[in-house]
Amino acid sequence: EGAKFFSLVTxxxxxxxxxxxxxxxxxxxxxxxxxxxxxxxVTNENxxxxxxxxxxxxxxxxxxxxxxxxxxSIVNWYWEIRNNRIVPRFFVLAEEELEFNDSTSxxxxxxxxYRILYLQQTSEGMxxxxxxxxxxxxxxxxxxxxxxxxxxxxxxxxxxxxxFIPFYTMTDKGLDYRDNSVSMINGLVNTNxxxxxxxxxxxxxxxxxxxxxxxLPGYDEDVYGEVTLGGAMTGPxxxxxxxxxxxxxxxxxxxxxxxxxxxxxxxxxxxxxxGRYIPSAETARINSESEN
Numbered sequence: 279e280g281a282k283f284f285s286l287v288t289x290x291x292x293x294x295x296x297x298x299x300x301x302x303x304x305x306x307x308x309x310x311x312x313x314x315x316x317x318x319x320v321t322n323e324n325x326x327x328x329x330x331x332x333x334x335x336x337x338x339x340x341x342x343x344x345x346x347x348x349x350x351s352i353v354n355w356y357w358e359i360r361n362n363r364i365v366p367r368f369f370v371l372a373e374e375e376l377e378f379n380d381s382t383s384x385x386x387x388x389x390x391x392y393r394i395l396y397l398q399q400t401s402e403g404m405x406x407x408x409x410x411x412x413x414x415x416x417x418x419x420x421x422x423x424x425x426x427x428x429x430x431x432x433x434x435x436x437x438x439x440x441x442f443i444p445f446y447t448m449t450d451k452g453l454d455y456r457d458n459s460v461s462m463i464n465g466l467v468n469t470n471x472x473x474x475x476x477x478x479x480x481x482x483x484x485x486x487x488x489x490x491x492x493x494l495p496g497y498d499e500d501v502y503g504e505v506t507l508g509g510a511m512t513g514p515x516x517x518x519x520x521x522x523x524x525x526x527x528x529x530x531x532x533x534x535x536x537x538x539x540x541x542x543x544x545x546x547x548x549x550x551x552x553g554r555y556i557p558s559a560e561t562a563r564i565n566s567e568s569e570n
Contacts, residue, residue: 288344289318300346305450309461312347312371314395315444317433347371349458352447353392357455366443366455369395389413392425395443406440407432466544473537480530495519 284294292300304311318340354370371393376386394409410429415422432439447455450462461467496515 283341286343288346289316297344297346301448304346304348305448306463307461308349309449309459310349310352310454311448312349312352312369313446313448314345314347314371315342315446316345317342355447355455364455365397366395366445367397369443369445371395389415389423395445397441397443402439404441405432406443462548463544466541466548469537469541469544473534473541476530476534476537480534483530 286292287294287297301311301313351372352369353372354368355366356368357364357366359365373391373393375389375391377389378386391413392411394411396407396409398405398407408429408431409427410431411425412428414424414426433444434440446453449459451459495517
C-alpha cells in the first residue's frame with residue numbers, strides 16, 4: 279500500500295524517487311525550491327467544485343499531491359514572526375501555460391499566469407486562500423495582456439479552512455522562508471567558468487601560433503595581397519627570411535591545471551561536508567566512496 283501511495287506524488291505523474299531527484303537538483307544548483315501541497319479539485323457537470331466525503335475521495339483514489347515551483351517561479355513572498363515562529367503570509371507564484379487559440383493561430387502561445395497563496399486574517403482567525411490570476415489577451419490591434427482573477431479557492435480540512443499555507447521553500451539548510459542564499463556549488467561553478475575562459479584563450483593562442491607563418495623581407499601587401507594566417511608577413515628589405523614558430527607558452531595551461539586542482543578540492547568538500555556533524559559508519563563509508 280505504501281509503495282502504491284508513493285508511486286505517484288505529483289500532478290504531472292512523478293513518483294517519489296523522481297520528485298526527490300528534482301528537489302536535490304534544484305537545491306544543488308540554485309539552492310531554493312518551492313513545494314506546494316494541494317488536493318486535486320473535483321468538479322461536477324456544471325463545473326462547480328463537488329462536495330465529497332473522505333470515503334468517496336479514498337474510493338476514487340484521490341489524495342494530496344505535490345507541485346514543484348522553481349526559484350524563478352517564486353515571484354514574491356512575505357513572512358512574519360508569530361509566537362516565536364516564522365509564519366509565511368503570502369507567496370506569488372508564476373505558472374507558465376501553453377494557450378491554443380485555433381481562431382487566430384495554429385501555434386500555441388506561452389502565457390504566464392499567477393497563483394497567490396494568501397493567509398488572510400478573518401474574524402475566525404487566519405484562513406488560507408488561493409487566488410488564481412489569469413493572463414488574458416485583449417482583442418484589440420495592440421493585443422495587450424490583462425490579468426483577471428479567475429478563481430478564489432479556500433482549501434478545507436474536514437470542512438474547515440486551513441490556518442497555514444502548505445507551501446514550503448527548501449534550501450541546503452532545510453526549510454527556509456526568508457532570504458535567498460548562495461548555492462553550495464557556487465565557488466565550484468565560478469572556478470569552472472574561469473577554467474572555460476582560460477581554455478578559450480589557450481585555444482585561441484594555439485590557433486594563432488600553431489600555424490607557421492613565413493616572414494619575408496620587403497613583402498608588399500598591395501602587390502602580393504593581404505597577409506593571412508599561415509601566409510607571409512612583411513619586414514624591412516634587409517632582414518633575414520625566417521619561419522615564425524612559437525617559442526614558449528604564456529602560462530595559461532599552468533593556470534588551467536591550477537583551476538582543475540581547485541575544482542577537485544571544492545567538489546570533495548561539497549561531498550564530504552566535514553566538520554558539520556559526526557557521521558555514522560555507513561555515512562562515512564558512502565562519503566569516502568563519493569570522494570574517490
